[in-house]
Amino acid sequence: MVRQAETDRPMIKTKLSASSRAFYSVAYVITTIEAAICLIPFIILISSSFTSENYIRHHGYSVLIHEFSLKAYELIFRTPVTVLRAYGVSILITAVGTFCGTMIITLAAYVISRKDFKYRNQVSFFFYFTTLFNGGMVSTYIFYIQYLHLKDSLLALIFPGIFQVFYMLIMRSFVQEIPAALIESAKIDGAGEWCIFFRIILPLLKSGLSTISLFLALGYWNDWYNAMLYINSEKKYPLQYMLYNLLQQTQALAKIASQAGIRVMDMPSNSLKMAMAVVATGPILIVYPYVQKYFVSGITIGSVKG
Amino acid sequence: MTTEVKKKTGFLYELRKNRALWVMLLPALVIVILFQYFPMAGLVLAFKNYRFDQGVFGSAWNGFDNFRYLFQSGTGWLITRNTIVYNLVNLVTSQALAILIAIFISEINNRVFKKLTQSFIFLPYFISWVIVGTFVYAIFNYETGVLNNLIISAGGEAVNVYNMPWVWPIIICCFNSWKWCGYNSVIYIAAITGVDREIYEAAAVDGAAIVQRIRHITLPTIRPTIITMLLLNVGRILRGDFEMFYQIVGNNGQLFNATDVIDTYVFRSLLQGSNLGMNAAASFYQSVLCFAIIMIVNATVKRMEPDYALF
Numbered sequence: 001m002v003r004q005a006e007t008d009r010p011m012i013k014t015k016l017s018a019s020s021r022a023f024y025s026v027a028y029v030i031t032t033i034e035a036a037i038c039l040i041p042f043i044i045l046i047s048s049s050f051t052s053e054n055y056i057r058h059h060g061y062s063v064l065i066h067e068f069s070l071k072a073y074e075l076i077f078r079t080p081v082t083v084l085r086a087y088g089v090s091i092l093i094t095a096v097g098t099f100c101g102t103m104i105i106t107l108a109a110y111v112i113s114r115k116d117f118k119y120r121n122q123v124s125f126f127f128y129f130t131t132l133f134n135g136g137m138v139s140t141y142i143f144y145i146q147y148l149h150l151k152d153s154l155l156a157l158i159f160p161g162i163f164q165v166f167y168m169l170i171m172r173s174f175v176q177e178i179p180a181a182l183i184e185s186a187k188i189d190g191a192g193e194w195c196i197f198f199r200i201i202l203p204l205l206k207s208g209l210s211t212i213s214l215f216l217a218l219g220y221w222n223d224w225y226n227a228m229l230y231i232n233s234e235k236k237y238p239l240q241y242m243l244y245n246l247l248q249q250t251q252a253l254a255k256i257a258s259q260a261g262i263r264v265m266d267m268p269s270n271s272l273k274m275a276m277a278v279v280a281t282g283p284i285l286i287v288y289p290y291v292q293k294y295f296v297s298g299i300t301i302g303s304v305k306g
Numbered sequence: 307m308t309t310e311v312k313k314k315t316g317f318l319y320e321l322r323k324n325r326a327l328w329v330m331l332l333p334a335l336v337i338v339i340l341f342q343y344f345p346m347a348g349l350v351l352a353f354k355n356y357r358f359d360q361g362v363f364g365s366a367w368n369g370f371d372n373f374r375y376l377f378q379s380g381t382g383w384l385i386t387r388n389t390i391v392y393n394l395v396n397l398v399t400s401q402a403l404a405i406l407i408a409i410f411i412s413e414i415n416n417r418v419f420k421k422l423t424q425s426f427i428f429l430p431y432f433i434s435w436v437i438v439g440t441f442v443y444a445i446f447n448y449e450t451g452v453l454n455n456l457i458i459s460a461g462g463e464a465v466n467v468y469n470m471p472w473v474w475p476i477i478i479c480c481f482n483s484w485k486w487c488g489y490n491s492v493i494y495i496a497a498i499t500g501v502d503r504e505i506y507e508a509a510a511v512d513g514a515a516i517v518q519r520i521r522h523i524t525l526p527t528i529r530p531t532i533i534t535m536l537l538l539n540v541g542r543i544l545r546g547d548f549e550m551f552y553q554i555v556g557n558n559g560q561l562f563n564a565t566d567v568i569d570t571y572v573f574r575s576l577l578q579g580s581n582l583g584m585n586a587a588a589s590f591y592q593s594v595l596c597f598a599i600i601m602i603v604n605a606t607v608k609r610m611e612p613d614y615a616l617f
Contacts, residue, residue, distance in 0.1 A: 039426045126335075138589040146362070159341055193326030222435075247439060247440060280436070296492050
């Protein structure tokens with residue numbers, strides 16, 4: 001198992017030379033700056049969502065909260081129908097897509113890593129080929145709409161991302177760590193293939209399953225592209241696409257204003273945008289500290305074997 | 307003749323023998339066929355005058371007309387050039403930054419500092435491009451953007467970045483490096499961790515300074531990783547990161563000349579429902595050329611350094 005990268009080396013007990021000291025100073029400074037650049041936009045986002053509209057109109061967005069206000073959140077949750085429905089759609093597609101996708105990927109990865117499965121190389125290549133060549137945006141769009149009838153269907157948000165070859169390859173290296181002898185002996189004891197998979201293989205794949213399902217869940221949660229292409233009715237907008245519309249200020253702002261019974265002009269639109277972004281990313285930021293390590297191990301495995 | 311018959315029964319026999327395994331494979335096969343292989347047939351649209359009522363296969367052929375329109379209008383060249391230039395610049399800058407950060411984080415001994423900075427740097431990978439679009443808006447918009455705030459409070463004049471096409475390649479490049487630095491540095495840190503510690507210790511005993519150690523030990527050991535990453539990305543040189551371009555640039559028409567890549571061009575006209583033929587031609591030429599480039603690059607690498615070949 002490749003664990004999270006730990007590169008601590010024992011401190012060598014010699015006096016640091018001048019060049020080493022210079023190197024460490026540069027390393028600390030640049031790493032700190034890069035980390036700050038990565039973090040600051042999030043701080044601006046969160047601070048601005050808690051800042052009064054009046055202040056933003058005059059002074060713009062900033063890192064610090066100057067005039068605290070909950071107006072934006074009040075407005076979002078005063079008539080929570082729109083937001084909650086978008087949340088519902090996002091949760092639904094994430095849950096269904098992640099569960100089904102993880103199952104499909106794991107089954108396929110298991111079969112192509114079985115040494116006694118004669119066509120495993122051909123089947124692997126059949127999957128892998130789709131990463132080298134595809135029909136392109138136009139024909140994919142037309143086929144999904146005209147022949148698979150996915151227009152305005154939630155299935156259009158679930159199916160396109162459900163099976164990803166890269167994840168299957170990551171899963172395959174998890175499966176390959178299970179000794180083949182385990183399967184052999186189960187067979188001798190008379191276990192059927194399905195029994196072997198569900199009772200022996202799956203329980204041994206816990207970290208692989210977590211890794212793959214987290215990758216899938218992140219992809220579904222952050223997806224707006226498929227919604228933009230295929231979804232027409234507002235009731236089926238996932239959270240990210242709803243946020244996108246809000247940023248574009250098309251009719252989204254006006255709609256929220258009319259639901260809340262206020263004039264568009266009085267909308268705290270500047271802070272509202274930021275508050276919506278916080279609402280949409282909140283779940284990710286909350287789970288991030290706990291799930292980060294799974295992504296690190298997944299990426300590490302993918303880069304070695306993929 | 308006989309071998310053919312044998313083969314057939316061989317496959318059927320295999321199907322029967324491993325029935326359960328084939329059933330396990332079935333969902334993945336069905337999905338790949340329906341959602342990946344099936345649309346490939348639509349590539350013929352590039353040579354057709356598509357009409358919705360006649361369908362993909364019923365529409366009339368029109369030879370190379372679609373390609374002619376695409377390139378005669380100049381759009382074809384423009385978006386191809388943009389796609390390639392952006393990808394090359396983004397590839398070099400993002401990998402260089404990731405390698406630099408990976409080396410620094412690996413060398414730094416303070417555990418807490420390492421953990422914390424690595425978490426922050428990895429964070430942008432987890433957010434959607436829509437949120438990145440929100441950041442772009444919060445920083446660069448004319449009235450309330452952070453940038454103009456800073457300029458004004460420093461006594462300068464507010465600028466409208468959306469009127470300055472030349473800045474956008476830089477903005478796009480920065481956001482690309484920003485978003486992928488964490489992801490890519492995870493890969494490089496893993497490669498650096500794979501280096502045998504004893505080599506470092508031996509080098510330290512022999513009096514090698516840190517910079518020498520990095521040059522002569524770290525960089526050579528992560529060379530295969532660097533090459534693999536470059537190869538993977540060269541194979542995608544004609545595919546723009548659609549979500550990034552679309553969310554950062556949006557629908558600002560005056561920026562299109564400087565920022566339009568094949569994917570954004572195709573997507574926009576697809577939504578507007580205009581020029582489907584030209585779109586299909588652009589899409590076809592992207593898919594086919596991309597495939598050709600991957601095959602050529604891989605074959606070349608295979609001949610020169612077989613270990614680095616992708617497949």
